[in-house]
Amino acid sequence: xxxxxxxxxxxxxxxxxxxxxxxxxxxxxxxxxxxxxxxxxxxxxxxxxxxxxxxxxxxxxxxxxxxxxxxxxxxxxxxxxxxxxxxxxxxxxxxxxxxxxxxxxxxxxxxxxxxxxxxxxxxxxxxxxxxxxxxxxxxxxxxxxxxxxxxxxxxxxxxxxxxxxxxxxxxxxxxxxxxxxxxxxxxxxxxxxxxxxxxxxxxxxxxxxxxxxxxxxxxxxxxxxxxxxxxxxxxxxxxxxxxxxxxxxxxxxxxxxxxxxxxxxxxxxxxxxxxxxxxxxxxxxxxxxxxxxx
Amino acid sequence: xxxxxxxxxxxxxxxxxxxxxxxxxxxxxxxxxxxxxxxxxxxxxxxxxxxxxxxxxxxxxxxxxxxxxxxxxxxxxxxxxxxxxxxxxxxxxxxxxxxxxxxxxxxxxxxxxxxxxxxxxxxxxxxxxxxxxxxxxxxxxxxxxxxxxxxxxxxxxxxxxxxxxxxxxxxxxxxxxxxxxxxxxxxxxxxxxxxxxxxxxxxxxxxxxxxxxxxxxxxxxxxxxxxxxxxxxxxxxxxxxxxxxxxxxxxxxxxxxxxxxxxxxxxxxxxxxxxxxxxxxxxxxxxxxxxxxx
Numbered sequence: 001x002x003x004x005x006x007x008x009x010x011x012x013x014x015x016x017x018x019x020x021x022x023x024x025x026x027x028x029x030x031x032x033x034x035x036x037x038x039x040x041x042x043x044x045x046x047x048x049x050x051x052x053x054x055x056x057x058x059x060x061x062x063x064x065x066x067x068x069x070x071x072x073x074x075x076x077x078x079x080x081x082x083x084x085x086x087x088x089x090x091x092x093x094x095x096x097x098x099x100x101x102x103x104x105x106x107x108x109x110x111x112x113x114x115x116x117x118x119x120x121x122x123x124x125x126x127x128x129x130x131x132x133x134x135x136x137x138x139x140x141x142x143x144x145x146x147x148x149x150x151x152x153x154x155x156x157x158x159x160x161x162x163x164x165x166x167x168x169x170x171x172x173x174x175x176x177x178x179x180x181x182x183x184x185x186x187x188x189x190x191x192x193x194x195x196x197x198x199x200x201x202x203x204x205x206x207x208x209x210x211x212x213x214x215x216x217x218x219x220x221x222x223x224x225x226x227x228x229x230x231x232x233x234x235x236x237x238x239x240x241x242x243x244x245x246x247x248x249x250x251x252x253x254x255x256x257x258x259x260x261x262x263x264x265x266x267x268x269x270x271x272x273x274x275x276x277x278x279x280x281x282x283x284x285x286x287x288x289x290x291x292x293x294x
Numbered sequence: 295x296x297x298x299x300x301x302x303x304x305x306x307x308x309x310x311x312x313x314x315x316x317x318x319x320x321x322x323x324x325x326x327x328x329x330x331x332x333x334x335x336x337x338x339x340x341x342x343x344x345x346x347x348x349x350x351x352x353x354x355x356x357x358x359x360x361x362x363x364x365x366x367x368x369x370x371x372x373x374x375x376x377x378x379x380x381x382x383x384x385x386x387x388x389x390x391x392x393x394x395x396x397x398x399x400x401x402x403x404x405x406x407x408x409x410x411x412x413x414x415x416x417x418x419x420x421x422x423x424x425x426x427x428x429x430x431x432x433x434x435x436x437x438x439x440x441x442x443x444x445x446x447x448x449x450x451x452x453x454x455x456x457x458x459x460x461x462x463x464x465x466x467x468x469x470x471x472x473x474x475x476x477x478x479x480x481x482x483x484x485x486x487x488x489x490x491x492x493x494x495x496x497x498x499x500x501x502x503x504x505x506x507x508x509x510x511x512x513x514x515x516x517x518x519x520x521x522x523x524x525x526x527x528x529x530x531x532x533x534x535x536x537x538x539x540x541x542x543x544x545x546x547x548x549x550x551x552x553x554x555x556x557x558x559x560x561x562x563x564x565x566x567x568x569x570x571x572x573x574x575x576x577x578x579x580x581x582x583x584x585x586x587x588x
Contacts, residue, residue, distance in 0.1 A: 006310075008312075012335075012336055013314070013335075014313065014314035014334070014335030014336045015311075015312065015313055015314070015335070015336045016300075016311070016312040017309075017310070017311055017312070018302075018309065018310040018311070018312060019308065019309055020307070020308035020309070040308070041306075041307075041308030041309070042306055042308045042309045059489070062562075195353070195517050219515075221513075221515060221521075221522055221523045222522075223489050223521035223522060223523065227515075227517035227522055228515055228516075228517055228521055228522010228523055229515045229517065229522055252563075253563060254562070254563055254564045255562040255563065255564060256562070257560070257562065257563065259560040260560050260561075260562050262557075262560070263556075263557030263558075263560040264557075266551070266553040266554050266556070266557040268356075268548070268549040268550070268551065268554050269546075269547060269548055269549065269551065270548045270549060
């Protein structure tokens with residue numbers, strides 16, 4: 001890719017997004033994935049993995065505030081937090097803001113992502129070097145499989161369920177997450193778009209709901225992700241994210257508020273229907289019914 | 295455009311969306327705009343005006359339910375409704391579902407849009423031929439300027455503020471809308487994306503807030519619109535959209551619920567800041583700060 005080129009992200013075989021690239025800052029094939037750091041004209045510097053935009057300076061705060069603050073304010077006193085993935089550091093940055101949090105283990109599989117973000121995305125990478133953060137370069141699956149009763153909150157800030165993140169979307173992983181959580185523990189995983197990944201969301205919901213007493217998806221808008229609507233799956237041992245009296249940030253946020261938190265759980269009927277196994281016709285993975293001309 | 299081509303929508307000079315076209319159903323230059331009816335691989339049949347996707351069978355229900363039901367359930371007894379624009383018929387279709395509504399005047403400037411949608415988008419165009427609907431081919435600005443105390447709800451379902459819809463975004467128009475509304479009347483206008491049209495949203499908010507005692511923007515996700523996040527501006531003479539006891543649909547909806555209604559008004563801080571005139575730096579029309587490499 002050259003300066004001035006378009007970065008073209010294939011969302012489906014028939015739907016693409018094009019971003020004009022002002023500068024290419026870094027590009028390499030890591031042992032795990034194709035890694036690019038680019039500067040987009042409209043959204044600023046961005047992390048791109050295997051051709052998919054992961055993080056941009058322009059809208060990263062929405063994703064990172066929503067994956068972190070929803071579970072951390074749902075938990076009455078989160079002290080120990082595990083972040084799986086999240087190599088850009090944005091999730092750790094938001095977790096570290098919570099005064100109750102004493103320690104954050106962050107397990108990212110690809111050192112090259114961390115190194116490149118430290119050089120080119122300091123806005124998020126500052127999270128990697130926060131004193132509360134213990135950064136581990138390693139396999140999140142193995143890490144979580146070896147822990148029990150260790151964390152109050154676990155955040156799965158992975159890339160999409162292909163490539164290195166594939167194992168983060170199956171039953172064994174979620175059973176291990178449950179075991180790794182303390183009583184009252186909560187986890188959140190990003191599960192992509194309700195318009196483009198219906199089968200994934202349905203499958204993850206069914207698995208998580210069979211393990212956690214409280215399982216609730218929530219939604220946030222992320223303009224640079226496909227369809228603009230992003231879904232997070234929350235599993236909780238005890239505390240409901242809609243319980244009265246959840247806390248509020250004592251610092252300035254750009255997207256999260258307690259009201260936005262509650263609003264994120266108000267699922268439109270077409271999204272709520274994804275949670276019912278019987279309602280799934282074959283081929284429901286398409287974003288919408290492809291209508292033929294009458 | 296040919297079958298199998300990509301429809302490329304330029305959202306900004308540096309950000310584009312590409313849709314693969316399965317079939318081209320209709321294409322013409324009308325006296326007002328370039329009109330295309332195409333069938334997209336992923337979102338089905340679609341109305342495209344001047345190169346911008348306006349309506350797709352795949353996600354039109356979100357936009358139409360949210361522009362119609364939010365004001366119509368806010369009003370305790372809407373009987374007379376005016377729709378300006380909305381040539382595809384989807385807004386009229388949703389308005390007509392309300393049992394209290396007795397008559398809908400719909401004023402669309404471009405007969406060619408109506409004709410083409412009747413042929414190729416019956417899912418929305420059914421609204422054009424509902425017995426409650428009085429369809430007028432004409433200028434919505436002139437229509438509303440000639441009315442007073444005539445409507446309970448006015449919906450401005452226009453295309454973007456360039457071309458034929460340009461006059462729908464200035465003070466005189468909103469003053470006329472106020473006069474055309476009965477006591478207790480409510481209007482809603484679509485005002486595009488909080489990420490790409492910040493100045494427009496700020497300007498419209500300031501004007502409407504200087505005319506209507508209650509002015510509240512609300513948000514909805516529309517995947518085929520730029521950034522996926524769409525903003526609506528609601529002006530109300532008396533009734534708050536957050537008043538207790540708003541009604542609920544007695545029919546099946548796909549996106550709207552009373553909970554989704556309330557959630558739509560919970561603005562994230564970066565959106566709420568758009569409503570403060572002092573907070574507007576020059577050039578704030580860009581979606582986000584274009585960050586330079588540190």
